[in-house]
Amino acid sequence: MNETEYVTYLQLIQTSINDELSAVVLYKRIAESLTGPGAPVIAKELREHADDEYRHFKLLLEFCSHYGILQEMSVELESEANLDVSSSTETLIAKVQSLELEAISTYKKLLNMSKQYSVVEGCKLFLQILTEEQEHYDDLAFFDGKTRSLPLIKDTTEKQQSVASLIAQI
Numbered sequence: 001m002n003e004t005e006y007v008t009y010l011q012l013i014q015t016s017i018n019d020e021l022s023a024v025v026l027y028k029r030i031a032e033s034l035t036g037p038g039a040p041v042i043a044k045e046l047r048e049h050a051d052d053e054y055r056h057f058k059l060l061l062e063f064c065s066h067y068g069i070l071q072e073m074s075v076e077l078e079s080e081a082n083l084d085v086s087s088s089t090e091t092l093i094a095k096v097q098s099l100e101l102e103a104i105s106t107y108k109k110l111l112n113m114s115k116q117y118s119v120v121e122g123c124k125l126f127l128q129i130l131t132e133e134q135e136h137y138d139d140l141a142f143f144d145g146k147t148r149s150l151p152l153i154k155d156t157t158e159k160q161q162s163v164a165s166l167i168a169q170i
């Protein structure tokens with residue numbers, strides 16, 4: 001990894017640290033604000049996602065500590081954490097989906113760089129988080145305007161297809 005690539009790698013990790021923490025706050029705020037018949041189901045899902053994001057945040061800090069780069073990192077809440085959560089459920093879900101897509105894109109870059117430069121712990125960590133972010137996105141796809149009031153049904157084949165098409169788009 002040359003110096004420019006190293007800086008890029010650190011910046012991507014820094015972005016992820018702040019994005020994960022901001023997602024924890026935002027998802028919990030959205031979960032509290034939702035109204036309507038589908039609200040309890042969606043809120044439960046978002047709280048579970050928030051717990052996952054907090055675990056990702058801690059895993060990233062552990063990764064930085066392992067490689068001696070923790071002192072290079074700062075921890076800041078981003079403006080997204082303060083998003084107006086009085087918007088419609090559809091708008092909020094769309095926003096969360098866009099954040100998940102951003103996370104997927106960032107972790108794909110980190111995974112590719114880790115593979116390229118044989119950062120073994122990075123390969124393991126970023127693949128694990130990437131997989132979970134894809135699951136988050138896929139879970140949210142079931143909460144669009146048409147399916148939100150229905151029981152949450154996850155057909156395995158349909159889920160696999162939507163994840164595969166998502167990965168193909170990135």
Ligand SMILES: [Fe+2]
Pocket residue numbers: 020052053056103129133
């Ligand atoms: Fe995450």
Ligand SMILES: [Fe+2]
Pocket residue numbers: 049053100103132133136
């Ligand atoms: Fe996520």
